[in-house]
Amino acid sequence: MDSSSTRLKIAVVGCGHGKLDLIYATAESQCRQRGWSISDLDLLLVCGDFQAVRNAQDLNCMSVPRKYRELGDFHKYYSGAAVAPVLTLVIGGNHEASNYLFELYHGGWLAPKIYYLGAAGVVRYGPLRVAGLSGIYQQKDYRGPHHERLPYERDDIKSVYHVREYDVDKLLRLESGVDIAMSHDWPAWVELFGDYQSLFARNPHFLLSASKDGLGSFPATELLNHLRPAHWFSAHMHYRFAATIQHTAERIEDTVRALPIMASTRGKLPVFKSQRKYFVSGVKPAGARQTTDFLALDKYKEGRSTTNFLDLVEIEVPMRAEDAPYMKKRAGSDKFDLCYDEEWLAITRAYNDSLRVQDPETLVVPPDKGKSKRPSAGSIRRHRDWVRLNIVDKGLLEVPRRFSVHAPVHNAAMGETMEMPREYPNSQTVRFAQLLQVENRFVPSRKTSDDGDSIFERDGE
DSSP, X not given: OXXXXXXXXXXXXXXXXXXXHHHHHHHHHHHHHTXXXXXXXXXXXXOSOOOOOOSGGGGGGSOSOGGGOOOOSHHHHHHTSSOOSSOEEEOOOSSSOHHHHHHTTTOEEEETTEEEOOSEEEEEETTEEEEEEOSBOOHHHHTSOBOOOSSOOHHHHHHTTBOOHHHHHHHHTOSSOOSEEEESSOBTTGGGGBOHHHHHHHOHHHHHHHTTTOSSBHHHHHHHHHHOOSEEEEOSSSOOEEEEEEOOSSSHHHHHHTSOOOHHHXXXXXXXXXXXXXXXXXXXXXXXXXXXXXXXXXXXXXXXXXGGTEEEEEEEEEOOGGGGGGOOBOTTOSSBOEEEOHHHHHHHHHHGGGOOBOBTTTTBOOOOOGGGGSOOHHHHHHHHHHHIIIIITTTOOBOOOEEEEOSOOOOGGXXXXXXXXXXXXXXXXXXXXXXXXXXXXXXXXXXXXXXXXXSEEEEOO
C-alpha cells in the first residue's frame, strides 16, 4: 500500500428495516469470517429504510401498511439501552420515521454513534469523503418545496420522503468528487452497466419500468455522473446487484448509448430511441475518476445469504495535503473523528436563504423566487472563504459528539396510539445553524412542540 493512502474497512447494508441488532450481529459474524473483529470496522453504512423509530407515536409518521408496522430495535439505541459497536452513517429511504429525520434535515446524530447525513449531505472520515442523498425520486414532487410539517396529512406521509431538486442541486455544486456516494433508489440506467439480462429475466417488472424510464432515480444518475465516486451504494429494490460504470463521455446518456446492449433490449428503452438530452445543467463533472463500482444490496430475508443485505468492503483512499484538517483521530483510538466537509458547509450556507419549508405557524410555504434562488459560483466562493476563516481555521470541523434525547423514549406500557407526535426543536439543528450563522428554518410551531430543549444529553460518537 502506498504511504500516501490508507485502507479502510467498511460494512455496507441495503435496507435496514429497523433490524439494528441483526445488522450489528451480522457485521460481527462476517468480520470473524474475514479474521477481523467488529472493532476493526471504520464505518457501517445503511442505504435507507433505516426506520429510526423512537416510540409508538413515530410509527404514525412512517409510510408502511398498518399490519406491517414494527417498532424495531432503534428505540434501544435512542434511549441508551444499547450502543452501536461501530460508527454508523445513515441515509433515509421511503419507509422512515420521517418526522425525526426532518428534525435533522441538515444531518446529525440519530443516536450515539449513528449519524444521519440529512436530506442531502457530505461528511469526512479522515481522507474519506462520503456523500448521501435521502429519499426516493417522484417527478411530481421533485421541484416542489419541503411543505410537510406535523401533524402530517395522509399525502404528506408519502411526499415527505420524496427527493427535492433543491437538495440535489446543492450536491451538483460540488467542485470536487467524493469517494463514496449513497442513495436509496438506484441511479437510472445503472443496471445497463452490469448483468442486465439476468436482472430483467428474473424481474420482468424491472424491464417494464425501465421501458417507461421509471426504473431508478434520474437525479441520482446526474449525481453519479457529476461526482464520479469510487463507490456508489444503493438499496430499495430488494435485490443484490453489482455493476461497473466506465465514465467515457461528459454526458452520461452518451455513455449509456455507447454500451453494447442487445438489440432486443435497446428497442425497449427510451434512452436508445432518441437523442434526447436528459440533463441540461452544462456543468462539467466534478469527479475525475473514470470508473465507479456500484453495489445495490437487499433487505434481510430469512434463509438467504447474509451477504445479500450486508457486505464488507475494503477501500484504499489516497491522502492529500488538503485533507490535513480532517485527519485528527480520537484520543486512544486508531479511528478518525467524523467531520463536516468544508465545501459542503459553504454550499449549505450559500443556499440557506432559498430553502423553502412550510412555516408551522402560518402553514404557508415562502414563494419561489425562480432562478434567482440559485447562488452564483462567486457567492459560494465567498461563503467558502467565510467557512475557512470562521470554522476551519478555528478547528471546528469535527462534528460535535453531543446527542440529545428530545422525544419520549419508548414505553411498552403505553401500547399503540393513533396520535401524531409533536414536532421537537432539535438542539443539533439549532447548533448547526449557529455554527454557520444562518437562520434556522426548522423551528417548530408552539402548538406542536414543548418549549424545553431536551430530556438529557449524551456523547454522540
